[in-house]
Amino acid sequence: MKGLVFAILGGGFITLQGVANSRISQDVGTWQTATITQLTGFLMAFLILVVAGGRGSWQELKKVQPLYLIGGTFGAIVVFSNVTAIHFIGVTLTVSAMLIAQLGMTVMIDRNGWFNLKKQKIKLPQLLGITMMVAGVMILGM
Amino acid sequence: MVFGLLFAIVAGALVSLQNIFNSKVNEKAGSWATTSLVLGLGFAASLVLGLAFEGGQVFNFSQMKWWYWFSGLLGIGVVTGIVQAIKYLGPTFAISIVLTSQLGFAVLWDSLGWMGLEKVPFTQQQFIGVLIILGGVILFKWSERKAT
Numbered sequence: 001m002k003g004l005v006f007a008i009l010g011g012g013f014i015t016l017q018g019v020a021n022s023r024i025s026q027d028v029g030t031w032q033t034a035t036i037t038q039l040t041g042f043l044m045a046f047l048i049l050v051v052a053g054g055r056g057s058w059q060e061l062k063k064v065q066p067l068y069l070i071g072g073t074f075g076a077i078v079v080f081s082n083v084t085a086i087h088f089i090g091v092t093l094t095v096s097a098m099l100i101a102q103l104g105m106t107v108m109i110d111r112n113g114w115f116n117l118k119k120q121k122i123k124l125p126q127l128l129g130i131t132m133m134v135a136g137v138m139i140l141g142m
Numbered sequence: 143m144v145f146g147l148l149f150a151i152v153a154g155a156l157v158s159l160q161n162i163f164n165s166k167v168n169e170k171a172g173s174w175a176t177t178s179l180v181l182g183l184g185f186a187a188s189l190v191l192g193l194a195f196e197g198g199q200v201f202n203f204s205q206m207k208w209w210y211w212f213s214g215l216l217g218i219g220v221v222t223g224i225v226q227a228i229k230y231l232g233p234t235f236a237i238s239i240v241l242t243s244q245l246g247f248a249v250l251w252d253s254l255g256w257m258g259l260e261k262v263p264f265t266q267q268q269f270i271g272v273l274i275i276l277g278g279v280i281l282f283k284w285s286e287r288k289a290t
Contacts, residue, residue, distance in 0.1 A: 003230025004239060010223025011243025013216045015251065020213040023257040027205040031192030035200060038188055040214030042181035048218070049174040057175040064170050071163030074156040075184025076191050081153035088146025090262050095248040096275055097147050099241055101154025102161075103282055115162055129282030136275030140268055141143065 015095060021079060022086040034079035068115075089141075096137045104130055177221045181214075238283040242276055 017037075025033040049055065061069065085094040107126060113119030160180070168176045192200040227236035249272055255261025262268075 003227050003236065006223045007227035007231065007236050007239035008223075008243040010220055010227055011240040012247045013219040013223060014240070015244050015247040017213065017216040017220065019251050019257055019259065020216065022259070024210045024213060026258060027207065028202075028210070029192065029196045029199060031188055031196050032200050032202075033210075034188035035185060035192050036206075036210060037214035037217070038181045038185035040211055041217035042178060042185050042214075044215050044218050045174055045177040045181055045221070049178050052174060054172055054174050057172045060171040061167065061175065061179065064167050068163040068166040069179065070183065071160045071167070072180035072183030073187040074160045075180060076187035078153045078156050078160070079184070079188065080191075081149040081156075085146045085149035085153065086259075088149065089143055090252050091248040091259065092245070092252045092262070092268070092272070094146065094150045095245055096272075097150035098154035098157065099245065099275070099279065101151040102158040103279075105155045105158035109158070109162065115166075117162070123285050125285030126282050129278040129280075129285065132278030132281065133275045134278075136271045136273070136278060139271035139274065141147075142267065 015091065018082045018086055018094065019091060022083045025083050025087075030080050030083050031076075033083060034076050037079065038075055093137065093140055096133070096140060100130060100133045100137065103133070173221060173225050177217070181217060234283050234286065238280055241279045241283075245272060245275060245279075 021033050021037060024037070028036075049057070082094065082098070085097070089097075107122055107130070109115065110117060110120040111122050164176055164180055167179065171179075189200065224236070224240060227240065230236075231239070249264060249268065251257075251259060252262040253264035
């Protein structure tokens, strides 16, 4: 039950973030929106890290392969694209298309075993799932 | 419309890459150090791109409303929600619910037209579309689980 509430809140916050950012970007620039929201998020996360006494874990970052450390920079493009998409096609279509691209990309990465992940064959139900999602989006967009 | 979809697809593909990269960082450094790093870099990259495309305008705060400063804190809610949900439910079930909730709230926001969004009335056709998408998400996530 507790887990369910956390999952629903987590998903709700993801969508709310996109909506809030697209509202903010009506008043200030989209890049500025991405800059401000990630700055305040960073400050808060860092504060929690320090208060929770996890500063030592900062050292652990050295053990991570450098390529994986730069994932955060994608956030700039993600926020920008998310906001721009919401302006053009609304929240529902944006979230739907993002989910399809997200799961589709995951399948492609798994299939090719990129980033040292175990190579996995695409299974029929997965293809079927993505096909259903695409069909659903087409119905939404009609 | 095609333009909007393209942006959404780029965002989704990058989120998937980011999830993989971040989870590798997470294994070693824990969720708060990872979140700090990810948002810190996102901030830096946005600032650089902002300076490139909008110039000094990036530092013009005259149009800012007070709550704009707090929107970034939603990210903390996202991380907490997902990390805790996975702890209680395991990744497959947790992420299925997260994705469902994401889409559910999207429909809610569109149909209510909150926060300056253009109000999109919730029709039967939309209901069917969302239902099919959800069916696809759940089918995908559960077949993924069987694989491992």
